[in-house]
Amino acid sequence: MGHLLTDVEPVGLLDHFYKLTQIPHPSGGERAICLYICDLAKRHGLEAIMDKAGGDDFGNIIVKCPATSGYEKAPTAVFQSHLDMVSLPVGHSDVPLDLLLDGTMLRARGSTLGADNGIAVAMALSLITEPDIPHGSLELLFTINEEAGMTGAIMLSDKVLQGRILINIDSQQKGTLTVSSAGANISILRMPLKMEAVENGLMPVLIRITGGRGGHSGLEINSGRANAGILLTRLLYGESKKVHLYLNNINWGNVDNAIPPEAGAVVLVRPEDLRIIKDAVQRWEEIFIKEYGKKEEQLRVSLDEDLPVPDFVMNNTTAERVLSLLLVLPNGVHKMSSDMEGLVETSSDVAKVRTSRTELTVNVSQRSSVDSSLDAIIDRCEAVANLSGAQLKNVGTNYGWKPDMKSRLLAVCKDAYRQTLGEEPRVVGIHGMLECGLIKAKYPDMDVISMGPTIIDAHAPTKADFIPGVDSDTTGERIDTARMPGFWEFVKTVLKKIALLEMR
Numbered sequence: 001m002g003h004l005l006t007d008v009e010p011v012g013l014l015d016h017f018y019k020l021t022q023i024p025h026p027s028g029g030e031r032a033i034c035l036y037i038c039d040l041a042k043r044h045g046l047e048a049i050m051d052k053a054g055g056d057d058f059g060n061i062i063v064k065c066p067a068t069s070g071y072e073k074a075p076t077a078v079f080q081s082h083l084d085m086v087s088l089p090v091g092h093s094d095v096p097l098d099l100l101l102d103g104t105m106l107r108a109r110g111s112t113l114g115a116d117n118g119i120a121v122a123m124a125l126s127l128i129t130e131p132d133i134p135h136g137s138l139e140l141l142f143t144i145n146e147e148a149g150m151t152g153a154i155m156l157s158d159k160v161l162q163g164r165i166l167i168n169i170d171s172q173q174k175g176t177l178t179v180s181s182a183g184a185n186i187s188i189l190r191m192p193l194k195m196e197a198v199e200n201g202l203m204p205v206l207i208r209i210t211g212g213r214g215g216h217s218g219l220e221i222n223s224g225r226a227n228a229g230i231l232l233t234r235l236l237y238g239e240s241k242k243v244h245l246y247l248n249n250i251n252w253g254n255v256d257n258a259i260p261p262e263a264g265a266v267v268l269v270r271p272e273d274l275r276i277i278k279d280a281v282q283r284w285e286e287i288f289i290k291e292y293g294k295k296e297e298q299l300r301v302s303l304d305e306d307l308p309v310p311d312f313v314m315n316n317t318t319a320e321r322v323l324s325l326l327l328v329l330p331n332g333v334h335k336m337s338s339d340m341e342g343l344v345e346t347s348s349d350v351a352k353v354r355t356s357r358t359e360l361t362v363n364v365s366q367r368s369s370v371d372s373s374l375d376a377i378i379d380r381c382e383a384v385a386n387l388s389g390a391q392l393k394n395v396g397t398n399y400g401w402k403p404d405m406k407s408r409l410l411a412v413c414k415d416a417y418r419q420t421l422g423e424e425p426r427v428v429g430i431h432g433m434l435e436c437g438l439i440k441a442k443y444p445d446m447d448v449i450s451m452g453p454t455i456i457d458a459h460a461p462t463k464a465d466f467i468p469g470v471d472s473d474t475t476g477e478r479i480d481t482a483r484m485p486g487f488w489e490f491v492k493t494v495l496k497k498i499a500l501l502e503m504r
């Protein structure tokens with residue numbers, strides 16, 4: 001029976017994609033799609049190995065796809081995609097997708113499309129079902145749960161892959177080849193707080209910074225955006241030199257991987273100092289707006305007096321230590337790459353701060369494409385913790401993927417790109433994490449590249465009442481099917497060129 005994409009080129013690839021969209025596969029819910037892929041491999045007489053990264057009965061899959069006749073001597077390549085998709089809106093994760101074509105643009109009505117990373121999965125399945133595509137021996141690696149913590153790639157065994165060439169199809173910008181991604185770590189600092197009773201007559205105020213642009217702490221760390229928490233700390237630190245500020249709490253950030261757009265602190269002041277602090281709030285707003293200019297036009301500093309008097313405040317020494325710690329922790333870009341122009345090599349984001357009755361907790365998220373540089377910035381946080389009497393614990397440490405501009409695979413891909421698409425690709429690194437970076441850390445001698453067709457608004461749903469030809473400019477994950485044949489040709493050319501490489 002035909003479907004929406006039956007006659008759309010490349011026919012085999014889009015047929016696989018269509019079938020994938022009919023099997024719900026949100027992050028964590030990949031069991032059905034895992035079974036589908038293992039079954040498809042088996043029906044084509046191929047070996048499929050599945051680990052237990054997702055639970056007792058599903059996980060990452062490796063399908064071993066032998067070389068096409070004549071290319072048996074080529075080096076084995078790993079062809080990688082991830083099985084899960086960001087399934088939005090909430091409540092939509094267990095129904096087949098309702099695909100629609102708006103001209104040549106493919107979307108899913110009322111939901112995300114899952115082109116990230118379904119197109120790549122469909123390419124891998126085409127390699128299973130289309131015997132006339134020339135390639136050397138392949139390991140088709142399908143990982144799970146990329147979108148919700150990359151736990152599949154993290155749990156992948158470091159002994160299961162034979163290939164030492166890895167092609168990852170999870171970049172979303174056609175025309176670019178990605179050759180570097182960041183490693184990451186989160187340092188959690190805990191500092192005990194000494195509190196005391198509140199003196200009579202003090203007035204509580206809530207000072208807030210709001211309206212920051214925030215954003216992903218990897219991808220946006222170099223875009224000149226403000227960490228609202230650090231600005232608030234500067235204000236409090238500066239003013240505490242003029243008036244006595246009694247600090248009750250300071251809090252910001254909800255997640256570890258974002259630049260905090262807002263922050264707040266409750267402080268108590270003597271009635272005669274209230275005017276001074278109100279003026280200060282205004283003055284600091286002007287200072288921040290001047291410093292950040294067009295990068296942060298919505299920044300606001302506000303003061304709210306309508307608060308109940310809290311039972312306790314930090315004692316002087318503690319408050320001073322808290323503000324000093326927050327001010328000196330590394331925040332922002334630490335070092336730019338010396339291998340690649342414009343790439344942030346190492347950064348740190350003071351992402352989250354919480355105050356309880358007894359303890360201050362600070363989550364600092366560091367990233368680097370260079371392992372020793374990641375270690376160095378973690379050590380700096382540890383040194384600051386030591387000086388301020390805080391304890392530090394590191395979690396989620398993963399090393400990065402450093403660019404290798406002399407990579408043989410990169411040369412092959414550039415060549416194939418010129419040949420099939422007639423233009424020079426841009427070679428880029430990203431300061432976020434990629435699964436292939438995690439895999440590279442397990443297989444250090446692997447030659448790795450990441451590429452992909454353009455996906456617009458990945459992870460964003462298309463509205464349910466979308467009208468083709470009318471709502472074309474509205475948000476929603478989509479791909480241009482007209483550009484798919486060219487990209488698929490490029491990928492096949494890369495595989496063919498690898499098949500012609502000498503073993504090394």
Ligand SMILES: [Zn+2]
Pocket residue numbers: 082116117146170
């Ligand atoms: Zn993806």
